[in-house]
Amino acid sequence: MKHLIPILLYHSVTGTPARGLERFTVRPDQFAAHLDHLIDDDRTVLPLGEIAEHLRSGTPLPEGAVAVTFDDGLADFAEHAWPELRSRGMPSTLYAVAGYLGDRSRWLDGPAAESPMLSAGQLSALADGGVEIGAHSMTHPQLDLLPRARAQREIADSKDALEQILGRPVTTFAYPHGHHTRAVKDLVVEAGYTSAAAVRDMFSHDRDDVFAIARLTITDATTNEDLGRLLQGRGARPAPRRQLVRTRLGRQVRRLRQTPSRSDR
Template identity: 50%
Template sequence: MNTVIPILLYHSVQDDAPVGFGPWAVTCKLFADHMDALLRLGYTGLSVGEVVNLIRSGAEVPPRSVAVTFDDGFADFASNAWPVLKHRGLPATLYVTTGVVGGRSEWLGPVGAGELPMLDGSAIRELAGDGVEMGAHSVTHPQLDCIGREAASREIAGSKKALEELIERPVDTFAYPHGYHDKAVRQMVIEAGYSSAAAVRNALSHPQDDPFALARYTVMADCSVEHLEAVLAGTAVKRARPQERWRTHVWRQARRFRASKARWGSNA
């Protein structure tokens, strides 16, 4: 089966992003152009929950299906992204970093973007009531495969609990911060009660994709409409592989080494 289900990953929609965060912030006009392209090309919008239900049921995937997701929970989602999506009848899945609700993007301090405003609780509840599918994105946005099992478990389960209490409805999907995860982290997501998890992988999802490591394509600030169309068509990116790439494994080991070295240094 050659069916693909592009799951697009956005972070921020704004025109004046800090320089260090600029690559992850799509301008308002470009985002609107992207969404117009989806409609012009005849795509059907799905939430992540709908994608997973199709994968698990074995049901036929509607032709030209696409899912639009946002990570982190920046305040500009409510002001700049959701109105565009709602006006066009396109659903969205928003993954919220629960520890910074109503605060600032503290984890982005190293790139000079630690003061970006995050959605507050009332905005999140309003968006959920307006049809946005809410997912959890950890409490503090760490590299879950590098922080130790107990800490990772608290991040995964704690964000689900906090978000469910906030919106007063179940939260069934999780997104790995930075896309980083391993088998143990994946199992923690399952044990916490989620029914799916979104990774990154910069590939196209499909009916045989792992519901707990869904492939997504990161849409960057320089993604033209033409490039997005090539992504959707599968000419710019490939279908997700069933196994982890070797370079992903090597990169994880390098990150773990740096993390352990930093912890050792802090305890010296």
């Protein structure tokens, strides 16, 4: 029987979401309530890298293990999310788009493209404070649609850039939009990462692929009751080891479009 591991995926925490990012934004009070729910449920919150190490080694995870992860590296993490995590002594993993640090979220469309990003100094301070920092590429492209050479640069250069900023190894990667193929995973391995996070909106588990760890997207509509169901192993499926047929078909559709929307998350 699989031991389910809820890996929670957040993007933005603010009371004033950018137009186009509303679905991927939770209010600060909503985020605080989610964290309190984890505490009340006696959950053991771990950085994703630590969970990956258990998956890789086959050693049992602590009872009730869960992870809180963030994608992109938006500036509101430092303003709203980090204070709530820090006050509870709760670890988290933040995947940063290295090429836009100190800039705006220019891979998005419309007003959302003007969302402020964390600066290099803020990211370094967060790492010093205990936040696990992972790479989320240089410019947030759909890696599975890129030529191999460009995908390789996006993956490897983001690791190098973040390591220069942080002065420490960056060992975990998150696929932009969650999109990946076997070839993209191979590039992540070649770049020297030891784990990678996908999206999949499924439960991770003790037999999950350490280079495509499943996560559950938390949205503006996720209530404490919804979170409670996820923590009880309800509301989603365990991730399969192989990609679903619909995932492969969806990739073909995006390929045919050739100009996929940058705001597709």
